[in-house]
Amino acid sequence: MIDPQTPLSRVGEKAFLEHLERRIPLGPGVVLGVGDDAAALEGLVPKALVTTDSLVEGIHFRREWAPPRLLGRKALSVNLSDVAAMGGTPRHATVSLCLPADTTFGFVDELYDGLLERAAENAVNLVGGNVTSTTGPVVIDITLLGQGDGLLTRRGARPGDRILVTGSLGAAAAGLMLLGQGVRVDAEGALASLGPWTESSAGPLLRCLLAVLDPRPPIGLGRSLGEAGVAHAAIDVSDGLSSDLRRLCEASGLCARVDAFRIPVDESASVVARARGREALDLALHSGEEYQLLLAVPEDRVEEATGLALVWHVDLTDIGAFEEGDPDVFLRTATGMRSLLPGGHDHFAGVEIPAPGQPVR
Amino acid sequence: MIDPQTPLSRVGEKAFLEHLERRIPLGPGVVLGVGDDAAALEGLVPKALVTTDSLVEGIHFRREWAPPRLLGRKALSVNLSDVAAMGGTPRHATVSLCLPADTTFGFVDELYDGLLERAAENAVNLVGGNVTSTTGPVVIDITLLGQGDGLLTRRGARPGDRILVTGSLGAAAAGLMLLGQGVRVDAEGALASLGPWTESSAGPLLRCLLAVLDPRPPIGLGRSLGEAGVAHAAIDVSDGLSSDLRRLCEASGLCARVDAFRIPVDESASVVARARGREALDLALHSGEEYQLLLAVPEDRVEEATGLALVWHVDLTDIGAFEEGDPDVFLRTATGMRSLLPGGHDHFAGVEIPAPGQPVR
Numbered sequence: 001m002i003d004p005q006t007p008l009s010r011v012g013e014k015a016f017l018e019h020l021e022r023r024i025p026l027g028p029g030v031v032l033g034v035g036d037d038a039a040a041l042e043g044l045v046p047k048a049l050v051t052t053d054s055l056v057e058g059i060h061f062r063r064e065w066a067p068p069r070l071l072g073r074k075a076l077s078v079n080l081s082d083v084a085a086m087g088g089t090p091r092h093a094t095v096s097l098c099l100p101a102d103t104t105f106g107f108v109d110e111l112y113d114g115l116l117e118r119a120a121e122n123a124v125n126l127v128g129g130n131v132t133s134t135t136g137p138v139v140i141d142i143t144l145l146g147q148g149d150g151l152l153t154r155r156g157a158r159p160g161d162r163i164l165v166t167g168s169l170g171a172a173a174a175g176l177m178l179l180g181q182g183v184r185v186d187a188e189g190a191l192a193s194l195g196p197w198t199e200s201s202a203g204p205l206l207r208c209l210l211a212v213l214d215p216r217p218p219i220g221l222g223r224s225l226g227e228a229g230v231a232h233a234a235i236d237v238s239d240g241l242s243s244d245l246r247r248l249c250e251a252s253g254l255c256a257r258v259d260a261f262r263i264p265v266d267e268s269a270s271v272v273a274r275a276r277g278r279e280a281l282d283l284a285l286h287s288g289e290e291y292q293l294l295l296a297v298p299e300d301r302v303e304e305a306t307g308l309a310l311v312w313h314v315d316l317t318d319i320g321a322f323e324e325g326d327p328d329v330f331l332r333t334a335t336g337m338r339s340l341l342p343g344g345h346d347h348f349a350g351v352e353i354p355a356p357g358q359p360v361r
Numbered sequence: 362m363i364d365p366q367t368p369l370s371r372v373g374e375k376a377f378l379e380h381l382e383r384r385i386p387l388g389p390g391v392v393l394g395v396g397d398d399a400a401a402l403e404g405l406v407p408k409a410l411v412t413t414d415s416l417v418e419g420i421h422f423r424r425e426w427a428p429p430r431l432l433g434r435k436a437l438s439v440n441l442s443d444v445a446a447m448g449g450t451p452r453h454a455t456v457s458l459c460l461p462a463d464t465t466f467g468f469v470d471e472l473y474d475g476l477l478e479r480a481a482e483n484a485v486n487l488v489g490g491n492v493t494s495t496t497g498p499v500v501i502d503i504t505l506l507g508q509g510d511g512l513l514t515r516r517g518a519r520p521g522d523r524i525l526v527t528g529s530l531g532a533a534a535a536g537l538m539l540l541g542q543g544v545r546v547d548a549e550g551a552l553a554s555l556g557p558w559t560e561s562s563a564g565p566l567l568r569c570l571l572a573v574l575d576p577r578p579p580i581g582l583g584r585s586l587g588e589a590g591v592a593h594a595a596i597d598v599s600d601g602l603s604s605d606l607r608r609l610c611e612a613s614g615l616c617a618r619v620d621a622f623r624i625p626v627d628e629s630a631s632v633v634a635r636a637r638g639r640e641a642l643d644l645a646l647h648s649g650e651e652y653q654l655l656l657a658v659p660e661d662r663v664e665e666a667t668g669l670a671l672v673w674h675v676d677l678t679d680i681g682a683f684e685e686g687d688p689d690v691f692l693r694t695a696t697g698m699r700s701l702l703p704g705g706h707d708h709f710a711g712v713e714i715p716a717p718g719q720p721v722r
Contacts (some may be wrong), residue, residue: 003499029510031408032512032514035515035612036447036514036515036516037412037442037443037446037447037515037595037596037597038410038411038412038443038444038446038447038449038505038507038508039410039411039412040408040409040410040447040512041405041408041409041410041411042407042408042409044402044405044409045406046403047392047401047402047403048401048402048403048405048409048506049399049400049401049402050399050400050402050453050455050488050504050506051398051400051455051458051488051489052455052456052489052490052491052502052504053457053491054457054459054491054493054502055495056459056493056495056496056497057496058495058496058497059493059494059495059496060493070389080418081398082398082399083398083399085399086397086398086399086401090397092409092411094412094413094502094504095413096413096414096457096502098415098417098500127411128411128412128413129413130413130414130415130502132415132417132420132421132496133420134417134419134420134497134500134501135417135418135419135420135497135498136417136419136495136496136497136498137495137496137497137692139459139495139497139500139502141413141457141500141502142416142492143411143413143455143457143504144399145409145411145506146399151392151401152394153393153397154396154397154398155397163549218682234398235398236398251396251397258533265389
């Protein structure tokens with residue numbers, strides 16, 4: 001038994017990797033799991049899906065904001081969201097970690113608690129990985145393999161298709177705002193600090209924090225939509241509705257018209273936004289990291305899509321339609337129609353997560 | 362056309378990703394390539410292989426030592442080596458980059474020159490990736506997918522199997538030593554600076570530098586050995602013969618006896634080592650990043666293995682045999698038999714690449 005406070009530099013690479021390997025079970029479809037030069041897998045048919053996404057400390061998370069268990073969960077979730085947006089079934093993941101030498105054994109062990117837990121919830125196997133030291137921030141890079149057939153690409157939307165969005169929007173941005181104010185959750189996902197808020201707001205606070213720290217993309221619905229061939233196109237909302245809907249438009253060569261009053265603004269985000277004097281709709285339109293699905297569904301199949309959403313306990317909202325036209329997104333509000341410009345995250349434009357106490361964008 | 366000196370923060374994420382996407386062709390087996398939520402692949406049968414490995418600036422490379430084109434080549438090669446060591450065929454790769462905001466467009470574009478070139482040499486498709494900014498060092502994380510059937514695991518060696526090693530050993534360590542002395546290559550892989558050496562040593566210098574900056578694992582031979590079922594076990598020499606042979610022993614539950622005089626010490630490494638008063642055999646025994654294959658082959662199939670090596674223009678040397686016994690590696694020298702302790706790299710033991718001018722270990 002290794003003391004959780006022991007720095008990895010004192011545990012040693014061999015003992016550390018052996019410990020990790022012992023924690024990882026061999027699941028279905030895995031011929032050869034962790035511990036060899038490569039993993040060997042069976043049954044990735046008819047099509048194998050592959051996606052990769054990473055969380056970088058100081059860019060996507062702060063260690064003081066996110067308990068490592070939740071970080072592990074989220075690192076997998078952001079990839080699960082991509083496979084859901086393809087209409088596929090997630091199957092296997094590799095985990096590549098860059099860790100500063102002073103990282104504790106306990107940090108990585110709890111990170112794996114979250115990874116293994118989230119993997120098990122979704123019948124995903126961890127089949128390999130890599131650990132390296134770094135002179136910089138923690139990097140958690142995951143590649144997720146899935147399988148599927150009727151793929152939901154970004155380019156399949158057609159004129160007249162309805163624009164449907166799962167769940168509600170805005171809570172992740174509100175959660176990021178709350179983290180900046182010192183509101184915190186513990187490793188079990190319970191509220192640990194209220195920051196400047198009072199106990200009466202605990203419910204909305206927790207929902208917003210978990211939206212950003214432990215997102216749960218609608219994986220079952222994504223797979224069902226792919227299998228049933230109900231949707232023409234899909235994308236996950238990882239950079240914000242305004243950015244990701246524009247991507248669907250560009251890939252499909254269409255424009256989109258969205259009704260502002262139909263946007264499913266998250267209720268908890270509204271509570272938080274109101275108290276800060278912010279417009280909750282703005283959060284919902286531009287909040288990244290929502291990990292909801294944005295779908296193009298032909299009008300005569302909206303009812304079928306709604307039925308599937310009911311099966312998976314996912315809200316599904318019709319927010320507008322695709323039309324012929326140059327790729328663009330228009331928002332209809334009480335005062336008229338305006339072009340909705342992308343307000344999401346640009347990785348190299350110098351936009352970073354805010355310092356504690358600063359507004360989110 | 363974007364000026365190569367432009368920092369990525371001024372290029373913008375969208376223009377940058379669009380540029381990268383335009384560079385990446387759609388290859389065989391790729392149903393859907395880069396630019397969607399996930400890539401879709403066909404034909405990864407009967408077994409899909411997956412491996413992941415990364416290069417971290419300051420740990421695995423220095424920007425002033427390695428032209429970005431060679432970095433790109435190496436980042437893929439270290440993964441190709443793992444698939445070769447499984448006896449598989451490499452097929453598809455995803456590339457995940459962490460880049461500081463001051464990284465130039467030219468750096469990444471040249472990195473992709475190397476990635477695309479090495480991928481094309483090996484009929485590998487780049488099918489996806491991720492780019493994120495970081496406050497720390499450059500990280501190049503690659504996941505490689507392959508396919509295969511008769512897999513060469515680490516655990517299959519049997520008593521009496523001969524230990525065969527491809528190519529020669531020690532040049533990568535000698536190359537690292539030379540980089541520390543200021544010897545340099547340019548982006549085309551030609552000698553750019555001799556450091557303290559004279560022109561008469563140019564040949565050996567270049568061979569050692571390219572061994573560490575542009576390794577070429579025996580990919581064709583690995584695949585053939587897997588297909589022919591000639592080897593019982595295999596591993597690639599990424600941490601050093603002494604470490605990796607020990608891993609084969611531990612996985613197979615055997616001990617290994619190696620004859621020192623049979624080790625294929627690289628001739629160029631010998632030239633470099635001699636001039637530094639170092640023993641070239643030491644380099645060959647412990648040099649990591651050699652990316653040669655270490656094989657367990659039954660005595661009656663050594664001739665067949667040698668025949669395949671001839672086809673692929675790869676040297677194959679018999680250096681000893683596996684025996685019943687507790688996992689250990691013994692080295693027979695002129696003065697007797699001794700246990701060969703692992704001398705490779707431990708990621709968390711504080712061993713890092715040396716400062717220029719310092720010895721390699």
